[in-house]
Amino acid sequence: MSAADAAVAARARAGRRPSAVAAWFRLLRSELGLVFRRRRNQALLAVLVVLPVTLGIVLRLSSPRGGDGGPNSSLLDQLAGNGIFLAFLALTILLTLVLPLVVAVVAGDSVAGEAGSGTIRYLLAVPAGRTRLLSVKYTAVVVFGLAACIVVVGAALAAGAALFPVGPVTLLSGTTVPLSEGLLRVLFITLYVAAGMAALGAIGVAVSTLTEHSIGAIATVLVIAVASEVADNVPQISAAHPYLPTHWWLSFDALLRSPIDTTTLLHGLLSFGVYAVIFLSLAWARLTTADITS
Amino acid sequence: MSTDTEVATGDPAATAGAPGAAVTTSGLSKRYRGGQLAVDGIDMVVPAGSVYGFLGPNGSGKTTTIRMLVGLIHPTSGSLELLGTAMPGGAVRVLPRVGSLIEGPAFYPQLSGQANLARVDAADRTADPATARARIGSALERVGLLHAAGKRYRAYSLGMKQRLAIAASLLRPRELVILDEPTNGLDPQGTREVRGLIRSIAAGGVTVLVSSHLLAEVEQICTDVGVMRTGQLVFQGTLEALRARGARRIRIRTALAGKAAEVLGTLGLADVKEAAGEVSAQLGERAPEEVCRELVLADIPVAGLDTPRPSLEDLFVELTGEGFDVGG
Missing domain, CATH: 3.40.50.300 (P-loop containing nucleotide triphosphate hydrolases)
Structure with a gap:
């Protein structure tokens, strides 16, 4: 059989060629399957269920009276009157370390894990396409970050409803809105926090393209997040605060005021977008030029 | 894309x-x-x-x-x-x-x-x-x-x-x-x-x-x-x-290995090796029957003669070098 004959026969047996979009979603499904079926990642999501529930029980048992002057005192005050505030409280607390950790694990592992195990050379020889693989990897990180936020809020809402009264929501600005509007605001807050996590995920994917060791990548992302939070609390460099990657994470409380402080929210989303674009560009530049020797 | x-x-x-x-x-x-x-x-x-x-x-x-x-x-x-x-x-x-x-x-x-x-x-x-x-x-x-x-x-x-x-x-x-x-x-x-x-x-x-x-x-x-x-x-x-790259050798079994080696040398064959009851050399352009005739004319009893080619393994090692000289 000549090479040309072999080629024709090969194509006849290869079946129909899918569209580029369908093929991209097939790879994304495969990637999401890997991420969500991995025991370690499932354990992380389980932690995100347990923590808000535990928080709710502890607060219920200590029955907060409020006015203790702590940083979350206003949220604590509100919680006694409405279980929905457990969602805001849980997000506020978990955003300092646990949510960034969860995103850092999945993002830091995304490329480094495949490089470390050598599977990346088989994906690229297929060829999966370096840009295409990166886009799928990052999308999976964003989806996992969103899932993490939904899990936290879902668990907190369920625990809040079980442990505290639920009804019309009195916002931080003093206005009272119906429960349905309160839940709608919870939804927007979840999406806003997920956007912040997506920006962190972009940093994580970029770091992940630099090494074959996922643990190193994960630790680096976490150090970046914590260092940024620390710097955000140093008043001497307050001029730099708005440019820190974590600075706008907690600005979701703008959605708990009436009228909603859209300027702050847009600043936050702009910051997340800029971080995502910069770090995805770095990741792309690195991955598309790197020699794959693992 | x-x-x-x-x-x-x-x-x-x-x-x-x-x-x-x-x-x-x-x-x-x-x-x-x-x-x-x-x-x-x-x-x-x-x-x-x-x-x-x-x-x-x-x-x-x-x-x-x-x-x-x-x-x-x-x-x-x-x-x-x-x-x-x-x-x-x-x-x-x-x-x-x-x-x-x-x-x-x-x-x-x-x-x-x-x-x-x-x-x-x-x-x-x-x-x-x-x-x-x-x-x-x-x-x-x-x-x-x-x-x-x-x-x-x-x-x-x-x-x-x-x-x-x-x-x-x-x-x-x-x-x-x-x-x-x-x-x-x-x-x-x-x-x-x-x-x-x-x-x-x-x-x-x-x-x-x-x-x-x-x-x-x-x-x-x-x-x-x-x-x-x-x-x-x-x-x-x-x-x-x-x-085909492997140079053919000629190998002669004889009781007078030392004398045979001398003859091979005068015939201009390279890489003459002498062992007990056996002598070998690179054949080069010479025909084996010609070498045999010269040996017989020199009164050397030829008990056996063949022209082995080196094994592929030998050629491979010759090309790639022995042992640890693979460089870095």
Whole structure:
């Protein structure tokens, strides 16, 4: 059989060629399957269920009276009157370390894990396409970050409803809105926090393209997040605060005021977008030029 | 990505470089960032339909070359074509027609063999998902892993892992299959199985490029060989051409070995070696019957005479160097 004959026969047996979009979603499904079926990642999501529930029980048992002057005192005050505030409280607390950790694990592992195990050379020889693989990897990180936020809020809402009264929501600005509007605001807050996590995920994917060791990548992302939070609390460099990657994470409380402080929210989303674009560009530049020797 | 869409259905497999070559490289070089010159200007030609044994000691640049062929490593200089398509620019077009096993198997330990192949197939944008299950099944069957399809990869033996990697290269009909050290770490039984697999792949008209640091593992199945040494291609051609390269010697069994050696010396034969009851030398341009006549005329009793060729193994070692001088 000549090479040309072999080629024709090969194509006849290869079946129909899918569209580029369908093929991209097939790879994304495969990637999401890997991420969500991995025991370690499932354990992380389980932690995100347990923590808000535990928080709710502890607060219920200590029955907060409020006015203790702590940083979350206003949220604590509100919680006694409405279980929905457990969602805001849980997000506020978990955003300092646990949510960034969860995103850092999945993002830091995304490329480094495949490089470390050598599977990346088989994906690229297929060829999966370096840009295409990166886009799928990052999308999976964003989806996992969103899932993490939904899990936290879902668990907190369920625990809040079980442990505290639920009804019309009195916002931080003093206005009272119906429960349905309160839940709608919870939804927007979840999406806003997920956007912040997506920006962190972009940093994580970029770091992940630099090494074959996922643990190193994960630790680096976490150090970046914590260092940024620390710097955000140093008043001497307050001029730099708005440019820190974590600075706008907690600005979701703008959605708990009436009228909603859209300027702050847009600043936050702009910051997340800029971080995502910069770090995805770095990741792309690195991955598309790197020699794959693992 | 829109330019890629046409590909696998488009151009015929006409080769642009050397006609009828599945792989051609020209002055292909790779210098790593550390300054090490891993591949030093090789001109490789793998004829279409051949089984090309890519030989050389560990560290001679075989794997770096193969990684450049499939676009994992960017060449420092030189050019290369796969199936007539320039790489790495044409990777998206040509690589779906190329199956490869690169430097040992690497899969997800928590997934089954079947799920691992599904993952590889999902990465292929030109593969039809409707036929994936059937293609995965037949690839597993071909390498004899159907019984272990649902078993986790981490529980596979080394031979099974190696065969799974070969199955991954057979997920679709290919025109070229590149196997880097497919028998590495296998027992003789496993090595034989892999050889059988390579034969069956080649029997379908597919060009196979198989690398090994052991000539014996591939000499039975190769039609062509390329021999690497410290980043250079020191020999390339058919197996017959490699055999013919070996200088013929003449070996005489005689009671008067010392005297016979003198005669061979006066005849101008090089590399005369004398042992108990035996003497040998490089035959060069002389005819064996002529040497025999001279010996008899010199009153030397010739008890036996033959003209052995060096074994392929000897030639291989001669080309690649003994022991540890593989360079760095």
